[in-house]
Amino acid sequence: MKRLTLTLLLIASGMLNSCSNAQSMSPKKILIVYLSRTGNTKAVAEIIQANAGGNLVELQLEKPYPADYQTTVQQVVEENESGYLPPLKTKIDSIENYDVVFVGFPTWGMKLPPPMKSFLKQYDLSGKTIIPFNTNAGYGIGSSFQTVKELCPNSKVLEGFEMKGGVERDGQLLVINDAKRKEAEMKVKKWLQKIKMVKQE
Numbered sequence: 001m002k003r004l005t006l007t008l009l010l011i012a013s014g015m016l017n018s019c020s021n022a023q024s025m026s027p028k029k030i031l032i033v034y035l036s037r038t039g040n041t042k043a044v045a046e047i048i049q050a051n052a053g054g055n056l057v058e059l060q061l062e063k064p065y066p067a068d069y070q071t072t073v074q075q076v077v078e079e080n081e082s083g084y085l086p087p088l089k090t091k092i093d094s095i096e097n098y099d100v101v102f103v104g105f106p107t108w109g110m111k112l113p114p115p116m117k118s119f120l121k122q123y124d125l126s127g128k129t130i131i132p133f134n135t136n137a138g139y140g141i142g143s144s145f146q147t148v149k150e151l152c153p154n155s156k157v158l159e160g161f162e163m164k165g166g167v168e169r170d171g172q173l174l175v176i177n178d179a180k181r182k183e184a185e186m187k188v189k190k191w192l193q194k195i196k197m198v199k200q201e
Contacts, residue, residue: 028129029097030054034104035115037065037072039174040135040165041104043181047188048102048133053199059115060089069168076108085118095123100197103148104133106165110142117151126154131195135165135176161191 032054036042042058049056063086065072079086095101105116132148134141141162149157163184166172176184192198 028099030100030102031092031095031098032056032102032104033059033092033119034102034133035059035106035113036104037106038166038168040176041106041133043174043176044133044135044161044163044184044188045102045104047181047185048104048192051189051192051199052102052197054100054102057090057092059119061115062087062089073109076114079114080109080111084114085121086114088115088118088122090119092123095125098128100129100131101125102131102133104135105144107134107136107139107142107144110139110144112144112147117147120148120151125152128155129158130155131158131197132160134160134162136162137167137169138164158195158197159191161188163187 030053032045032049032052034041034045034057036045036058045056048054065075078084103116103120105113108114130148130152132145134144136142141160145157145160148160163176166175189198
């Protein structure tokens, strides 16, 4: 009788442990925030959402940048020099409920774009996992990923992703489509697997 009671207790204990493990392994709530001028960063953000899940939010400004490329370049240079943070039209409710925040952006002047700085300074991301991703004209990420780390000192920043997008200066806008999008999908999936962020089916 004692042996039967002990067996039942062990089974019950195992069931409780299984329940607690299931709770601790519950899916993380994911937010994907991106800034995209030509659509390339948006394309990568959509691929991330398809493979990792989460809510997709595009950063929009109260006063959008000029359509003219050179005018925008000059404005961004001035904003970087002065430390100006453009006000965001985009509002994110209950950001405290998210565990993981992907932040996507192009490289502007080899730096993190001012609107993304606005986002990272406006919202408290302490204790969250931050994952940067980037598209650029072939010159790389510049100091952008480092700036993300500096603006998120109390967050865990994982290895980021970057790939070549368009070259707006030369009139190349959205290039991550068709065959290029398939290439992006392969690269993004490989990266998400590496950082263990692929959603469970």
